[in-house]
Amino acid sequence: MRDQLAEYHIKEAPYYRATGDEIELYEAAYGVRMPMMLKGPTGCGKTRFVEYMAYKLGKPLITVACNEDMTASDLVGRFLLDPQGTRWQDGPLTMAARLGAICYLDEVVEARQDTTVVIHPLTDNRRILPLEKKGELVHAHPDFQLVISYNPGYQSLMKDLKQSTKQRFGALDFNYPEHEVETEIVSHETGVGKDVAGKLVSIAERARNLKGHGLDEGISTRMLVYAGSLISKGVEAKAACRVTLVRPITDDPDMRDALDAAVTTYF
Numbered sequence: 001m002r003d004q005l006a007e008y009h010i011k012e013a014p015y016y017r018a019t020g021d022e023i024e025l026y027e028a029a030y031g032v033r034m035p036m037m038l039k040g041p042t043g044c045g046k047t048r049f050v051e052y053m054a055y056k057l058g059k060p061l062i063t064v065a066c067n068e069d070m071t072a073s074d075l076v077g078r079f080l081l082d083p084q085g086t087r088w089q090d091g092p093l094t095m096a097a098r099l100g101a102i103c104y105l106d107e108v109v110e111a112r113q114d115t116t117v118v119i120h121p122l123t124d125n126r127r128i129l130p131l132e133k134k135g136e137l138v139h140a141h142p143d144f145q146l147v148i149s150y151n152p153g154y155q156s157l158m159k160d161l162k163q164s165t166k167q168r169f170g171a172l173d174f175n176y177p178e179h180e181v182e183t184e185i186v187s188h189e190t191g192v193g194k195d196v197a198g199k200l201v202s203i204a205e206r207a208r209n210l211k212g213h214g215l216d217e218g219i220s221t222r223m224l225v226y227a228g229s230l231i232s233k234g235v236e237a238k239a240a241c242r243v244t245l246v247r248p249i250t251d252d253p254d255m256r257d258a259l260d261a262a263v264t265t266y267f
Contacts, residue, residue: 005099008060016045016052017185019177026053029170030145035123037166038149040174043220046149049174050104059143060101062092066111072118076131088134093146097122097129100141108148109161116165122146123168176208176221185221190228196237199266200224203245206262214255219245237267 029036030053038046047063054061064075077091096103108116121128127140148169150161176182179201186197201224208218223245230240241263246256 004095005060005101008062008101009058010051010055010061013055014048014051015185015188016048017177017181017188019181022049022172022174023053023056025170025172027057030057033127033142033145035146035169036148037169037171038147038174039152039171040149041151041176041220042217043222044174044176045221046174047104047106050102050147050149054102057102059145060096060099061104062096062101063104063106064092065106066108068110068112070111070115072115073133075115075118076129077134079133093119093122094129094131094138096146097138097140097144100143102145102147105146105148107150109150113162116161119146119148120165120168123165176204176218179205182221182224186224186228189225191232192228196231197224197228199237200227200241200245202266203241203259203262207245207249207259210255210258214252214258215250217249219249223248238263241267 026036026049038049040046050063051061064070073091075091075093077089077094079086080089090098093103093105095101105111105119118129121130122140122144123146127144129138129140130136131138152160177185179198182201182204183194183198186192186200187194190197192200204219204221204224207215211218226244227240230244231237235243242260246259246263250256250259
């Protein structure tokens with residue numbers, strides 16, 4: 001059965017630059033199989049961190065990108081029709097619990113609350129997953145751990161997690177790295193020099209100061225990597241920044257002008 005998880009093992013070490021004691025804290029949490037919640041803005045490294053930790057621990061990682069149309073059956077499984085009749089197909093959460101993987105629910109609040117309730121029995125001392133349609137009770141494998149992520153600054157009250165869900169998890173806060181660390185990350189990921197990477201980070205820092213003052217979200221580290229990647233391929237810096245940093249995050253003409261001015265300041 002373990003062969004079913006072969007494709008979920010991360011073969012090469014993802015690059016992750018620690019900004020605090022998050023690696024040690026996560027390792028301790030995994031040691032006691034504590035469910036973990038990663039909180040932070042879009043594109044700040046939450047998913048990369050989970051991938052890095054799965055690789056470091058040598059555990060398979062099953063990732064689910066949550067959305068508002070996701071049902072409980074999408075997580076736990078359903079009966080399917082085939083020429084021989086019906087057969088049960090485990091969902092990603094059930095597969096992880098049954099076989100012993102880390103299950104990562106990305107942006108979990110995007111899922112309906114009646115869907116996220118299915119994780120409750122897995123996130124307390126019971127560590128079970130009832131498959132009501134199948135009449136089976138799955139006892140979580142000793143290696144199983146549940147990890148969720150979300151962006152608390154971007155969610156409306158209607159989309160926030162219930163306290164009954166939050167209090168089942170340990171939590172790690174993520175944010176955009178300090179200037180020097182983020183510069184190192186952008187340079188490593190894209191191949192651009194530290195000078196160019198530092199300028200990109202400075203542009204992002206200006207934009208992040210505008211969050212709540214015309215921007216819903218600031219420029220993420222992920223977007224800086226996109227910009228650096230274009231620049232490393234020979235795209236002129238201002239054009240690369242316009243395509244990856246300015247146009248994606250706002251359609252407001254005045255805000256675009258302000259961001260374009262920030263780009264011009266550095267390039």
